[in-house]
Amino acid sequence: MSDWVRVCATAELLPGESTVVWDGDTPILVVNLEGEFHALEDRCSHEDFELSAGIVDGDQIECTLHGARFDLRSGEALCAPAYTPVRKFPVKVEDDVVYTRDDR
Template identity: 65%
Template sequence: MSGWVRVCERSELLPGEYRNVYAGDTPIAVFNVDGELYALEDVCTHDGGELTGGLVDGREIECPRHGARFDITTGAVLCPPAYEPVAKFPVKLEDGVVYTRDDRWD
């Protein structure tokens, strides 16, 4: 499981919730959106602040600092002041455990 980071037990990540982990120096947030798991870099592309802690509404997360919004399922920007998408990462479920990794450098 090279590069994969354990996030939590699947049962610990309910719909509408998220968990934070680090893959090396990369902060990653793993979200449960209606039973599907998605992982994004936990960094707003507008100013580098954490995304988590902001409002999660369905498939969207709003940066708590300046209000930029991103699609949790794709990382796409939905609202300025951000103009660049957030990095999206793979998620896998193995033996009831959720894993993610920063695959940008593979």
């Protein structure tokens, strides 16, 4: 299991904003949802496209390629053409710094 990867200071990722960090060769999308930080693999489960290119709408993100929507809190696929969830990763906040990691 890999070490925690620094994402940013909490003040650098405001509510509704997102960023991408890499843990090895895994891109991880980190989103601030009203002060709660969530991390998902930055790949649409339908077509292996970057979710970070999509639109955050409340607690969901829409893939710009074919319109699949995912729950940012759980990674659950919410509509076709995606049926498989996106991998969710742990997030921790220590001393006002956000961390995540690929825990597979």
